[in-house]
Amino acid sequence: MKRLIRLEINGRKHEDAVADNLLLVDYLREAKKLTGTKKGCDGGECGACTVLIDGVARPSCITLAATCDGHKIETIEGQAKNGRLSALQRSFHENLGTQCGFCTPGMIMAAEALLRQNPEPNEDAIRSALGGNLCRCTGYVKIIKSVRAAAGAKT
Amino acid sequence: MSEPMPPFELSRPQTVGQAVKALNALPEGRLIAGGTDLIANMRRGLVESKNLIDISAIAELHEMEFGKDGLRIGAGVTLREICNDMRIRADYPAIAQASDGVAGPGHRAAATIGGNLCQDTRCIYYNQSHWWRKSNGFCLKFKGDICHVAPTGRRCRAAFSGDLAPALIVHGTNIQIAGPGGTRRVAIAELYNEDGSDYLRLAPDEIIIAVHLPAFNPMAPVVSAYEKVRMRGAIDYPLAGVAVSCRRSNTGEAELQIAVTGTNSAPFLLKNVSPFNAGDGLDNYLADLSKLIQKQVSPQRTTTAAAHYRRLTAAAVAQRLARKLLLESSSG
Incomplete structure (x- = not known):
């Protein structure tokens, strides 16, 4: 089943239909083409996929995209501002x-x-x-x- | 570990009643809160469910309340919130320390206390990829008919590895459970069976909704501590985890409660721990305690560390914590 989620990624609002079983890391990398977030162990053990959800660091490979509805996501792509590194x-x-x-x-x-x-x-x-x-x-x-x-x- | 996430339908109830109803209607449905245990297990093919019921949006499960009767922690409160709470750190230190010892910071921000209590038992023959387990003929816990750890035995020996349970046990915690017939409260030790494949005494349509801790009494303070031994310093399960609480009486006698995780299929309270009297001599008391704990834990070959090492580890940690708390409480 798919459901509509509305969320903010790196300060921009997004609205997408996502499958219930879609992981946040796959949503970011495949649907949003934000491939800066890496898939390492793919099971919550290595931290390569860490993103911020409402300002808190979380492994995106063990987070369902559907549960991010209404939340603010920040990835590595949002760290540099106006071409200046953070x-x-x-x-x-x-x-x-x-x-x-x-x-x-x-x-x-x-x-x-x-x-x-x-x-x-x-x-x-x-x-x-x-x-x-x-x-x-x-x-x-x-x-x-x-x-x-x-x-x-x-x- | 790169098996795709199997398909399922997700429902997101807004109240406990709706969640119970959903579980009742979907006997194969599984609850998901933080998902740190469940999602990894689903990707390894250890959990096969077509329906997940996400309880993270239920507001009442996120409430934490200090009252006259004690502390009520909603099952959806995260481990991060627990280890950052100054009151829990002061009044129930073992619980804050146990929360702080779980996995890494990212997991603790998602993982909940209810989820940690229900965390699946673990074994080196079980927490493997599907092809690995299949090539080994599966096991008693999942689709197989033999326990590779104890092949002549008739029960699963997978070890319960949640960190919170022993800390809650030594603080005399009750668990509040909601089901179709209303809610019930049980002592936390009654939540578990000593059976790795059937370790929870919860009906399929029941949900843990809160834990209740007795009020902290400054006139008879209970001091406590939790420590786990693991292979690496973060994101690892306990080879043995021990919680100890200590209460001094007016006569100077100290009553200790000791609970263990990681060594058996259920967390448990150590039996026959005698109270400590200063006249006994601390070293003698701790030597007896070591013997007692080694007799009661029963680690099996469920981890890469030897079972005997885990037995000695549990005893050593219990001695260390007991010494620390007895010295602390006598100086206080």
Whole structure:
């Protein structure tokens, strides 16, 4: 069965008919062509598909699109404003927080949720907020450094 | 894990009554709240349902209320809300710690307390892809007729792995359940069976709607803690999880309640825990406690860690928490 959902994605309103079993990650990638959100484990274990739902980081591969009716979704594509990278994007770039880049959209969205709630997180808070995001390249050191640097830049 | 999501019809009731009615009309229907357990299991072909009933839009399930009789937490309150609530952290610390230990932050933002109580039991022969299980001849829990963990046994040994249940058990929690005949309340331990494939004592058309915790009494405070041991620091289930609560009487005697998850098919309260008297000597008391817990847990080969390791782990965690709480409560 399909149902009509109305939601906001990166500040723009959308209205779509979606199948009941459509996952949010597939809706974003296939229907909206927002392929910045990655599919990693596809089972809620790696965090690559993390997006913000009403400002809170959530894995989109274990979220039904139908349950996002009326909510605000933010993806990596909405982070740069007027061609300028967000503080986190810039910081990941400058601090080598990205290697292969596959986990980066999820990392940045999880870190974005953290910095909105806690603009000056200590390392424990950063580790905890990124606890659901796996990276197989960096060893996390540069990622944590990137988030710290972005927090400094924001405050 | 990239099997497509199987087709189903989703209904979104707005009240508990509508949800019960929907379950009653669809005996094969399954409830979905946060979906963190169910969706992953559906994609592995572990749950076959053509009808999902999404209870996340039912407002009353999201209510949390501190009253004279205690704390009522609606079944739809998320684990994130629970571990961020300052009152729960202060008065029922084991519950906040257990919530904080579940999966990763993204899961906790979606997962609910009711969902965690109903979380499916786990086993290395069960939480696998369809082709893996099929090539192994399936198992007692799903479409098979043998338990690969205990082939001579006649029941499923999958381990209950929810973190919240033991913390709620040591705080004397009651569960409120709604069904076609109205609501009923049971002690949380009565919610579970020691059977991995039939671990919940809920009728197919019943829904957990709330948990009720006794009021915090500042004159006789209960201190508590929860800790789990797992393979990795986040997004992992407990190899063993232990909750301990401690109440001091006027005479200085301390009464401990200890509950365990991750080792058996049901979370359970440890039996025959004797009260602690300072004269007993803490080390002797903890040594006896270790023996008691090792005798009562029964971990099986359901995880990649050895069963004996999990037995020792449960005992070590219980000792650590008991020591901490006994020292804390005596200094307080």
